[in-house]
């Protein structure tokens with residue numbers, strides 16, 4: 001697959017390569033998505049919306065608490081079909097649903113969700129203000145939203161990025177969230193290291209789909225802690241912006 005073809009698949013996984021691309025995204029981005037779900041601190045009974053989940057491999061992680069309900073909205077019909085197949089049991093139980101749509105035109109009543117997340121989707125939004133306004137609209141007062149995006153310092157070197165990705169510094173996203181009316185914005189850095197078979201710290205994830213910088217980790221800002229001193233390689237990205245809409 002050429003970088004241009006891969007970029008198109010990452011934007012909207014479709015056709016014969018869709019399942020393969022979804023599997024690769026799950027391997028590369030799974031820890032990040034699970035982290036975002038953890039940051040959201042989902043409570044019993046919460047309704048959770050994920051924007052652009054692909055085949056929604058991590059939906060069960062959002063459904064650990066009793067009475068929770070998951071909705072995945074993806075603009076790829078192939079991903080919606082794959083998620084429905086993958087989670088047919090959850091759908092049959094009424095715990096999950098998967099819909100085709102876009103986050104700038106969400107087909108839900110205002111205040112329908114307690115929690116929302118969007119992982120590695122921001123790059124494709126032509127007018128991000130519209131998407132963020134739509135997401136805020138469907139959140140309940142006091143609900144929260146986690147948007148996750150890669151550090152431009154790493155992303156801009158990826159071969160597929162020139163083909164339709166728009167990159168954002170954290171400050172830009174915080175400004176967009178502010179304009180959309182989100183409050184209490186918090187930022188979290190996400191670091192990952194993997195130990196290879198020879199004991200060295202290596203990057204396990206295929207560079208083509210890894211969302212974040214492979215480098216010495218930046219100082220962690222979360223809870224004022226610094227990363228462990230012995231880290232020699234790390235995946236750095238912005239798990240940006242846990243927010244609550246205004247009352």
Ligand SMILES: C[S@@+](CC[C@H](N)C(=O)[O-])C[C@H]1O[C@@H](n2cnc3c(N)ncnc32)[C@H](O)[C@@H]1O
Pocket residue numbers: 010011012013025026029030033051052053054055073074075076079101102103104118119120121122124125131
């Ligand atoms: C790069 S993939 C990321 C998938 C997964 N969240 C991850 O991090 O591995 C982007 C996914 O989001 C979907 N997508 C992007 N923008 C979207 C939007 N505004 N509304 C719905 N789906 C969107 C694409 O179809 C694709 O499945």
